[in-house]
Amino acid sequence: xxxxxxxxxxxxxxxxxxxxxxxxxxxxxxxxxxxxxxxxxxxxxxxxxxxxxxxxxxxxxxxxxxxxxxxxxxxxxxxxxxxxxxxxxxxxxxxxxxxxxxxxxxxxxxxxxxxxxxxxxxxxxxxxxxxxxxxxxxxxxxxxxxxxxxxxxxxxxxxxxxxxxxxxxxxxxxxxxxxxxxxxxxxxxxxxxxxxxxxxxxxxxxxxxxxxxxxxxxxxxxxxxxxxxxxxxxxxxxxxxxxxxxxxxxxxxxxxxxxxxxxxxxxxxxxxxxxxxxxxxxxxxxxxxxxxxxxxxxxxxxxxxxxxxxxxxxxxxxxxxxxxxxx
Numbered sequence: 058x059x060x061x062x063x064x065x066x067x068x069x070x071x072x073x074x075x076x077x078x079x080x081x082x083x084x085x086x087x088x089x090x091x092x093x094x095x096x097x098x099x100x101x102x103x104x105x106x107x108x109x110x111x112x113x114x115x116x117x118x119x120x121x122x123x124x125x126x127x128x129x130x131x132x133x134x135x136x137x138x139x140x141x142x143x144x145x146x147x148x149x150x151x152x153x154x155x156x157x158x159x160x161x162x163x164x165x166x167x168x169x170x171x172x173x174x175x176x177x178x179x180x181x182x183x184x185x186x187x188x189x190x191x192x193x194x195x196x197x198x199x200x201x202x203x204x205x206x207x208x209x210x211x212x213x214x215x216x217x218x219x220x221x222x223x224x225x226x227x228x229x230x231x232x233x234x235x236x237x238x239x240x241x242x243x244x245x246x247x248x249x250x251x252x253x254x255x256x257x258x259x260x261x262x263x264x265x266x267x268x269x270x271x272x273x274x275x276x277x278x279x280x281x282x283x284x285x286x287x288x289x290x291x292x293x294x295x296x297x298x299x300x301x302x303x304x305x306x307x308x309x310x311x312x313x314x315x316x317x318x319x320x321x322x323x324x325x326x327x328x329x330x331x332x333x334x335x336x337x338x339x340x341x342x343x344x345x346x347x348x349x350x351x352x353x354x355x356x357x358x359x360x361x362x363x364x365x366x367x368x369x370x371x372x373x374x375x376x377x378x379x380x381x382x383x384x
Contacts, residue, residue, distance in 0.1 A: 170249075181249070187221055189336070191267070200292075202296065202317070202321065207278065218249075228264035229260070231277050233258040243332075267310065304326075
């Protein structure tokens with residue numbers, strides 16, 4: 058019976074976990090921001106594991122040591138007034154654990170508000186992020202272009218995302234590159250993200266805001282610098298202009314595929330402005346349009362080394378240069 062129980066305990070987890078992915082995205086960071094968050098998570102897990110091991114260990118020890126046996130069936134414990142030393146110990150230990158978790162958490166959170174260490178001398182690229190039901194709009198004010206449901210960035214370069222919302226509150230999250238931040242109408246939050254190497258990473262909304270939020274996803278495509286510059290120039294030369302009427306239609310609660318424009322809606326509205334118009338359409342929330350194809354293919358650059366990237370940078374034609382232009 059003991060052998061059967063042991064076999065069950067060793068194989069049961071495999072049955073429950075067989076459908077899970079081999080690794081979680083948050084534990085496979087692809088940039089310095091994500092790494093700092095992963096290190097904080099690991100630090101917290103160590104302390105939680107320590108607490109669990111000690112508590113369950115003491116529980117098992119006490120249950121076994123003070124169990125009822127034949128030689129103590131009539132045992133009556135004496136009256137005790139407790140131990141002052143023990144009271145101090147089990148009060149001080151949780152306080153020390155909270156301090157050990159709080160200090161690195163606060164330091165990490167404040168550090169995330171600045172350009173990551175080691176990138177202070179690199180000029181960040183600013184991208185305005187506007188969330189709407191149920192899509193993501195990315196505006197490049199310096200380049201004068203705009204994309205929907207995908208954002209291209211150069212690798213190894215700090216990106217300053219300025220986050221706001223055209224309607225309801227959403228949450229902007231790219232697990233492989235960093236943590237999440239809320240987007241709110243008539244307000245603006247900021248987030249720095251960096252991708253170590255070229256790669257394709259999934260972003261999503263993690264704040265429930267209606268029936269379409271689960272499919273409110275986007276792609277972050279980190280490119281080599283030459284690919285990124287080539288893409289920007291291509292968009293400027295070939296993408297259509299976005300009109301104010303088209304933009305207001307785009308903000309209605311629908312799912313869309315990828316869109317690309319050679320101007321930005323910042324020319325006539327900035328949703329972070331306290332006096333800006335609110336684009337909500339509650340009468341349309343009962344139904345929405347066709348779910349567009351957001352991701353065209355699997356990760357494009359993963360597992361490439363830095364040497365591969367340098368060699369790739371000198372090639373005149375790139376394999377994936379035009380696959381993600383979106384227009």
